[in-house]
Amino acid sequence: MITFLIRLFVKDSDNLSDPNVRIRYGKFASIVGMVCNVILFGGKITVGIFSGSIAIVSDSFNNLSDAATCAINLFGFHLSGKPADRDHPFGHGRIEYITGLIMSFLIVLIGFEFLRTSIDRIINPSELTFSPVMAGVLMGSILVKAWMFFFYRRVGKRIDSQTIIAASVDSYSDIAITLVTLVSLIISVYLKITIDGYVGVGVSIFVLYAGYNVAKDALSPLLGSEPDPSIVATLKELLTSDHHVLGVHDVIVHDYGPGRMIASAHVEVCSSGNFMEIHDAVDLLEKRIIAETHIPITLHMDPIDMDDASTKEIRYCVTKIVRELSDKLSIHDFRVVKGITHTNLIFDIAVPFEYSLPDDEIRNKIKSELMLQFPTVFYLVIQFDRSFL
Numbered sequence: 001m002i003t004f005l006i007r008l009f010v011k012d013s014d015n016l017s018d019p020n021v022r023i024r025y026g027k028f029a030s031i032v033g034m035v036c037n038v039i040l041f042g043g044k045i046t047v048g049i050f051s052g053s054i055a056i057v058s059d060s061f062n063n064l065s066d067a068a069t070c071a072i073n074l075f076g077f078h079l080s081g082k083p084a085d086r087d088h089p090f091g092h093g094r095i096e097y098i099t100g101l102i103m104s105f106l107i108v109l110i111g112f113e114f115l116r117t118s119i120d121r122i123i124n125p126s127e128l129t130f131s132p133v134m135a136g137v138l139m140g141s142i143l144v145k146a147w148m149f150f151f152y153r154r155v156g157k158r159i160d161s162q163t164i165i166a167a168s169v170d171s172y173s174d175i176a177i178t179l180v181t182l183v184s185l186i187i188s189v190y191l192k193i194t195i196d197g198y199v200g201v202g203v204s205i206f207v208l209y210a211g212y213n214v215a216k217d218a219l220s221p222l223l224g225s226e227p228d229p230s231i232v233a234t235l236k237e238l239l240t241s242d243h244h245v246l247g248v249h250d251v252i253v254h255d256y257g258p259g260r261m262i263a264s265a266h267v268e269v270c271s272s273g274n275f276m277e278i279h280d281a282v283d284l285l286e287k288r289i290i291a292e293t294h295i296p297i298t299l300h301m302d303p304i305d306m307d308d309a310s311t312k313e314i315r316y317c318v319t320k321i322v323r324e325l326s327d328k329l330s331i332h333d334f335r336v337v338k339g340i341t342h343t344n345l346i347f348d349i350a351v352p353f354e355y356s357l358p359d360d361e362i363r364n365k366i367k368s369e370l371m372l373q374f375p376t377v378f379y380l381v382i383q384f385d386r387s388f389l
Helices: 002-009 019-051 054-080 095-123 132-159 162-190 196-223 229-239 275-293 309-325 359-373
Strands: 247-255 261-270 297-304 330-338 343-351 378-386
Touching: 002 019, 002 132, 019 054, 019 132, 019 162, 054 095, 054 132, 054 162, 054 196, 095 162, 095 196, 132 162, 162 196, 229 247, 229 261, 229 275, 247 330, 247 343, 261 275, 261 330, 275 297, 297 330, 309 330, 309 343, 309 359, 343 359, 359 378
Parallel strands: 261 297, 343 378
Antiparallel strands: 247 261, 330 343
16 A cells, blocks of 8 residues: 555655655655644543543644644755755755754753643542443554555655654654553553552653654764765775775765755775876766765875885784784875985874874874884874765
């Protein structure tokens, strides 16, 4: 049924490489979410008022907040689809992250409000009523949310949208919330144990936690999060597929919204090769990556000496020393500048943020190990880079 609806309402649904198709997917999912959540809100608020259950009322407003977030998502997908202009040369894709942030504020606001109401219900409990109709409405809500979970998950994975995938997780949590609410209502009415307010507190905390997660997922790409390892691996695989490229480092991926990324990288090439031939090969690599990944990339060529035997030996030695310190460290831009009294070793070390050894200690360990193997006086000129990956 989900596939049928997608093919019916999303034009060219199989052409996922077209950004406009992705926007259509997002708008369709948002509209479906709004309609379903408004219907659920109407049914639950009616049941909650007649039963006197604050847990059901809070659950109904959770559905209303979901409908509001769908409306924000719809607006976000509409704006993110606008083409690049003079003021926004990289497009408007990050609006999708901003709408997610707004969505999180609404969720947290509703969570706090019903936490306050639930605590008041614990202090001032009231009698609840229950009927098979109420049970039917809540069970129907669970079935609708189960369908929405599968629907959101299918669409979210298909267009790689964290916003839609988050909606699928939210639907899954709503199933648990409604089920717990139904059980608490039955227990309160038939066992005469007043737990409605306590369940309302639990639901409110769950809503607050969901709002926190949505905010975290929206803020991360806005602040500049680590790129998807699979994307970096694909870029490296394509770059090293050409025999002119001897190594790749400083791969940076900038995220300007889902499906809108720009990358740059340094590629090591042989310093004695034909410059025009290598430049042509690198230029073709840029075009190939854009064609296969839809990620514009800028490549910088780093020439390295592959013909001098002593340089290769020293590089091998330094690489081994660095690897023994940690397999997470790596070197690049290695050069040997020989002089009469000493030799300069110039290279960069990529250091991950979680690596604890100070830069000076790394430098001293490399120098002491190097002096044991080579009698030549080396001056180390090391640039420490913090890895973007």
